[in-house]
Amino acid sequence: MKIIVCVKQVPDTNEVRINQETGTLIRDGVPSIINPDDKNAIEGALALKDIHGGHVTVLSMGPPQAKEALKEALAMGADEAVLLSDRAFAGSDTWATSTILAAAIEAIGGYDIIFCGRQAIDGDTAQVGPETAEFLNIPQVTYAKHIKAVGDRVQITRYTEYGDYVIEAKMPLLLTAIKELNEPRFPSVRGIFKAYSTDDVKVWTLDDLKIDMTQIGLKGSPTNVFRSFVPVKEKNSLIIEGQNGKEKAAALINKLTDLKLV
Amino acid sequence: MNRAKVNQGNxxxxxxxxWVIAEQNEGKIHPVTIELVGEGRKxxxxxxxxxxxxxxxxxxxDEARKLLHYNVDKVYYIKHPLLKDFSTEGYALSISELILEKQPEVVLLGATSIGRDIAPRIAGKVGTGxxxxxxKLEVDGEDHKLLQTRPAFGGNLMATIxxxxxxxxxxxxxxxVMEKAAYHQEIHGKLEIFIPxxxxxxxxxxxxEKVKSDKKKVNLIDAKVIVSGGRGLKAPEGFALVRALAEKVNGEVGSSRACVDAGWIEHLHQVGQTGTTVRPDLYIACGISGAIQHLxxxxxxKYIVAINKDPNAPIFKVCDYGIVGDINEVIPxxxxxxDKNGSFEI
Known part of the structure; x- marks a missing residue:
């Protein structure tokens, strides 16, 4: 079974702070991590390989330092890593990113499953997986929380707000993973040694891909950022005073009762 | 690859x-559809x-026709036996076909697990962003383009796209997030059937198979009152107190991400950027520090009450009423x- 996992290196948004004066992100000292849902996708691919055998390629697009994320994936057990890095890719929105990923997946070729995380914690769009599937003209199942491969078919349990759907499809197909799918493994000592003592991450540029330049980068992206700002959320808060918790609670309930809230 | 392209100088x-793309499941319209109709009208x-x-x-x-009562000018009912149950390709293909034929200027879908599944495939088929x-959605006063505002970086930053x-x-x-459209007895629009x-x-x-969940449904979106617990509960048992208070005020139980990540409560209860967005009349945050992703x-x-031991917790900056104190003392x-004030039905 040949599986390609698309991963993104993201800033840990739990650690992100905003410069209130300039309204810009403070990235200094913020750790870069493999996007959490993508880690579930890596684990999903490795678990399928454990059962059925095969080959797992991790694929990412980003600046040269995104190699670190791919090395971590190699340490977890992936067989091969490809980083797509070129100035021409910069400023890509989800359309352009999916165009580039689809071109790289075509270049790798011969795949059975494309695995993505449901969404990245920096952009939270959940669009790159489905758009990539659209450009590759393959079916997709998103929000996957359970996966089983039988012969040339995959059976997926997918989350919906109405309860889970069990869906079956023939390979090749694209899946997006949610947290409920699995618990990502830790890299083994041997895996870490191998991944970090060698430089096995392949770096591909624009020249390695067959791609329509009008559909990628900042210029090719149909959407762009018009403005960005820091949300303002301060209110006139009243801190209720009192001798003890009991007094404060009684005063609060009186206020809420006056407002007909309880 | 034969695929749609953007920037073709249309x-x-x-x-x-x-346009609003309605979401229906077994003939029932999802509430987000009515929210989108309210916003779409504006x-x-x-x-x-x-x-x-x-x-x-x-x-x-019949359900499609009912939507005419929400001050809608037209309902397109895309009718096909293959659309009985949801499928990514069936829905995306037939909606895209109608879009390419009628050429709407704006298309809105609910950001549900279904809407977020098909919207990128529709955009991919029709060739747009x-x-x-x-x-938040607004129309630019100058050139009438749609200003689409959304949180990014875990809610730390808002971006208008x-x-x-x-x-x-x-x-x-x-x-x-959006306010629901009001129901009107009279209708002025028409239903048109489209066969894809x-x-x-x-x-x-x-x-x-559709697996029916036997768990009690958590309906945070429609709840008038929500009592939420955070890391300050200290242990999963802390949710017993939160539940007791929620029952007392006829509310639902919410949670911060920290408690879900710790396995104290299911994701269905999570409020915040990666959970559910809520707008109840009363939100009681118990032991929640107020991380931006929760806010x-x-x-x-409408009203936010915060109870937290730490007087410097950011939640105290966004609440209407705050109590600095121990959950275990304040909630009981x-x-x-x-109980003393009598019964409180809302």
Whole structure:
């Protein structure tokens, strides 16, 4: 079974702070991590390989330092890593990113499953997986929380707000993973040694891909950022005073009762 | 690869009307559809264009017709036996076919697990941009483009996205954020049936089973009162107190991400950027520090009450009423005070 996992290196948004004066992100000292849902996708691919055998390629697009994320994936057990890095890719929105990923997946070729995380914690769009599937003209199942491969078919349990759907499809197909799918493994000592003592991450540029330049980068992206700002959320808060918790609670309930809230 | 492309120099003036793609499950319309109709009406009015709702289904004509009561100018009912159950390809193909034929200017979908599944495939088929999970939509006063605002970086930053050169301008919109459209007895719009050219072999997935959840449904979106617990509860048992208070005030139980990550409570209860966005009349935050990602999901509540031991917790900056104190003391005292004040039905 040949599986390609698309991963993104993201800033840990739990650690992100905003410069209130300039309204810009403070990235200094913020750790870069493999996007959490993508880690579930890596684990999903490795678990399928454990059962059925095969080959797992991790694929990412980003600046040269995104190699670190791919090395971590190699340490977890992936067989091969490809980083797509070129100035021409910069400023890509989800359309352009999916165009580039689809071109790289075509270049790798011969795949059975494309695995993505449901969404990245920096952009939270959940669009790159489905758009990539659209450009590759393959079916997709998103929000996957359970996966089983039988012969040339995959059976997926997918989350919906109405309860889970069990869906079956023939390979090749694209899946997006949610947290409920699995618990990502830790890299083994041997895996870490191998991944970090060698430089096995392949770096591909624009020249390695067959791609329509009008559909990628900042210029090719149909959407762009018009403005960005820091949300303002301060209110006139009243801190209720009192001798003890009991007094404060009684005063609060009186206020809420006056407002007909309880 | 034969695929749609963007930036093909289409004439933007050829595109008209604001569309809402309805979400239905077994003939029942999802509440986010009514929220989108409310918002779509405002956008259509500021663009001086018409508002249409699109309902894909096999046996949903009655439900589709009901949507005319929400001040809608047109309902397109996409009717096909293959649309009985949801499938990514069946829905995306038939909706895209209608979009390419009628050329709407704006297309809105709910940012549900279904809407976020099909919207990128529709955008991919018709060749346009898509903005995910918007929390605010406006029309630019100058050139009438759609300003689509959404949180990014875990809610730390808001970004306004535009799609200047391609049509339709497509957004998925976060459920629970927009105000629902009002029901009117009289109708002025019409229902039009559209038969898509869908073929069985174009749907490459098979729905084997819908698993009915036997768990109690958590309905945070429609709840008038929500009592939420955070890391300050110290242990999973802390939710017993939160539940007791929620029951007392006829509310639902919410949670911060920390408690879900720690396995104290299920994800269904999570309020925030990666959970559910809520706008209840009353939100009681118990032991929640007020991380930006949590605030992104509840700051639209009419009244916010915060109880926390740490007087410097950021939640005290966004609350209406705050109590600095121990949850284990304050919550039982609140329950007691409510009992003393008599019964409180809302």
């Amino acid at each position: 004439n933007l003036a050829d595109y008209h009307d604001v 956008l259509a009015d500021s663009l001086a264009k018409k508002l249409a709702v699109v309902v894909p289904g096999a046996d949903a004509e 898509l903005t995910a999970d918007c929390t 535009v799609c200047p050169k391609n049509r339709p301008q497509m957004s998925t919109v976060r459920p629970g 050219s869908l073929k069985e072999e174009e749907i490459r997935t098979v729905l084997i 992104a999901g509840m700051s639209e509540a 005292a609140m329950i007691e005070a409510i």
